[in-house]
Amino acid sequence: MPTPLKVHTIAVNSRAAKRLRGGHPWVYRSDLSEKTAGAIPAASLVHVTDERGKLLGSALASSSSQIALRMISEQAIEDEQLPQLVRERIAKAAAYRTKFVRESDAYRVVFSEADELPGTVVDRYNDVFTLQVLTQAMDRDDLRTSVVDALIEQFGKKINVVERSEPRIRQLEELPALESRALHGKKTSTTFAMNGLTFEFDAVSGQKSGAFLDQRENYAAAASYAHGEALDVFCYQGGFALHLARVCEKVTGVDSSRAALEVADQNATRNAGSFKSGEIEWIEANAFDLLRDYSAEGKQYDTIVLDPPAFAKSKRALSTAMRGYKELNLRALKMLRPGGILVTNSCSHHVSESDFCEMLTGAAVDANRRVKILEKRSQSKDHPVVATIPETGYLKCFVCYVD
Secondary structure, rough: OOOOOOEEEEEHHHHHHHHHHOOOOOEEEHHHHOOOOOOOOOOOEOOOOOOOOEEEEEEEEOOOOOOOEEEEOOOOOHHHHHHHHHHHHHHHHHHHHHHHOOEOEEEEEEEHHHHHHEEEEEEEEOHHHHHHEEOOOOOOOOHHHHHHHHHHHHHOOEEEEEEEEHHHHHHHHOOOOOOOOOEEEEEEEEEEOOOOEEEEEEEOOOOOOOOOHHHHHHHHHHHHHHHEEEEEEEOOOOOOHHHHOOOOEEEEEOOOHHHHHHHHHHHHHOOHHHOOOEEEEEEEHHHHHHHHHHHHHOOOEEEEEEEEEEOOHHHHHHHHHHHHHHHHHHHHHEEEEEEEEEEEOOOOOOOOOOHHHHHHHHHHHHOOEEEEEEEOOOOOOOOOOOOOOOHHOOOEEEEEEEE
């Protein structure tokens, strides 16, 4: 029987202790007690105490990230208990999804800290599941095995599990390069159902972890308001566009990625029987340039969706991001016919709801349009927002009526 690994004890300052007791799971490097600041073992489980030695729980440590510790238990657990804890957390996460996911066999099964598994993301696309390992301590073969075993327990032996490598994250965490690979089963691509539509998915290509599962409920909401001629900007593989096509006479999808548009077109062909009209146009273009040109030409639409990538990946980028959001929304507002619908999104955590609302207000004033906010929406329920962890909430989706 292998000798149990020694679990180090790390003390944190009063600021971090207060944060942990308040339910937030992160300890920054600057929060470490001076006595232990240089003693964090890489990729390990550690016990965490306050400066008086009172136990705060157990955490996963990183020697490279500014988030030095991520809490995984309020108890003092041992290293050999981690695999079982992972299985239990996945079972709990899967049970939560059965309560709230409707009309889809594609959703996020494990959402990192939101499901008490920091650095672990699992998505389901029908019979293909993807795993992303985002922290040093979770990059262990025994924990990967636990994840796969837990998924098989919950969803059956016929599933396929693919690990998607994120090179930038692995580099930041000082982990060795890793190719995306199958962990269980042989399939890496499939089709999945969402809100009555069918989409293609390839686990070894695509951005993020594949389809934008966090927008699933917003796709349906947008379609409930959309009408007439629609424009979907940053359409990627057609999530909003195909939902709009079921209720709109004509839909134009715009993206800078030709590969994404090719998949979008394949998805459109697959769902052609569900559309109100067969008229869907895909345009490869820079969104800012196209909106500037269309606005100057006086083009008009009844429904416009703006779903850009994260403009603010750090607080430093916030002011630049807000200028980008305002330009997009200003152009869109000028191009909407009276009675039009604007569905505008931000997936930047650093952009707060109040920031986004202020931006939209400014765009409405500059465009001389009266904007009525019908709904302020967030990410789908399989991406839960934990009240004590504001970082778990990032998606803003405003559905607006424009006079």
